[in-house]
Amino acid sequence: MTIINTVRLILRPFTETDIPEFYAIQRNLDVNRFLPWFAPATIDSALQMLHDQYLDAPDGEQLAVCLKESNKAIGYVHAEASESHDFGYGMLPSAWGHGYMTEASLALIAALPVADYPYLTATHDVNNPKSGAVMRRLGMTYQYTYLEQWQPKNLPVHFRLYLLNRDGNEDRRYLKYWHMYPEHKVEPLENNTPQRD
Numbered sequence: 001m002t003i004i005n006t007v008r009l010i011l012r013p014f015t016e017t018d019i020p021e022f023y024a025i026q027r028n029l030d031v032n033r034f035l036p037w038f039a040p041a042t043i044d045s046a047l048q049m050l051h052d053q054y055l056d057a058p059d060g061e062q063l064a065v066c067l068k069e070s071n072k073a074i075g076y077v078h079a080e081a082s083e084s085h086d087f088g089y090g091m092l093p094s095a096w097g098h099g100y101m102t103e104a105s106l107a108l109i110a111a112l113p114v115a116d117y118p119y120l121t122a123t124h125d126v127n128n129p130k131s132g133a134v135m136r137r138l139g140m141t142y143q144y145t146y147l148e149q150w151q152p153k154n155l156p157v158h159f160r161l162y163l164l165n166r167d168g169n170e171d172r173r174y175l176k177y178w179h180m181y182p183e184h185k186v187e188p189l190e191n192n193t194p195q196r197d
Contacts, residue, residue: 011065011104014062016047018050018073019046022046022050031090036153037152059080060117063076063108065089074100076091077089084121085120086122086123087120089105089131089134101134102137109138112166119163119169122161123159123177125159144177161174
């Protein structure tokens with residue numbers, strides 16, 4: 001996959017020329033609070049992170065989310081090809097509240113071949129409910145909550161797992177983390193109906 005255009009956005013692979021924007025995203029404390037890795041301390045460490053996560057051996061689709069008017073990255077969205085088909089995203093706080101992440105995520109999901117991505121999973125920290133709201137807008141449904149000792153930050157985090165079945169198999173449940181982590185539960189969440197806006 002190369003480039004996806006939406007009404008307001010361009011989704012494209014990162015390049016080294018994106019390092020100022022990538023550094024700004026990754027070191028932002030509001031963004032990094034809900035990421036497992038520590039914020040890069042220098043632009044050189046951000047460049048290494050960019051290579052490790054996006055340039056050298058990407059797992060699935062890893063795209064920069066850019067405003068059309070500037071083609072500068074304001075965030076990222078990814079869908080892993082590995083077994084969990086983990087779907088994730090992050091965005092600068094200055095870009096929050098405009099629907100950009102929902103727009104970018106829906107565009108990437110629509111472009112993913114169902115044969116290669118028959119389902120997608122996504123998780124969010126219970127202290128980050130806005131991320132869960134995005135997941136519901138993408139048509140995902142809540143499955144369960146589990147406690148993980150998050151690495152490398154070594155923090156206990158309760159995650160809510162969401163699932164999107166794309167191949168018509170509505171009986172599928174993704175139970176990997178339920179079995180992996182002994183502390184888990186199904187919460188009686190309100191508004192667990194998939195939403196589209």
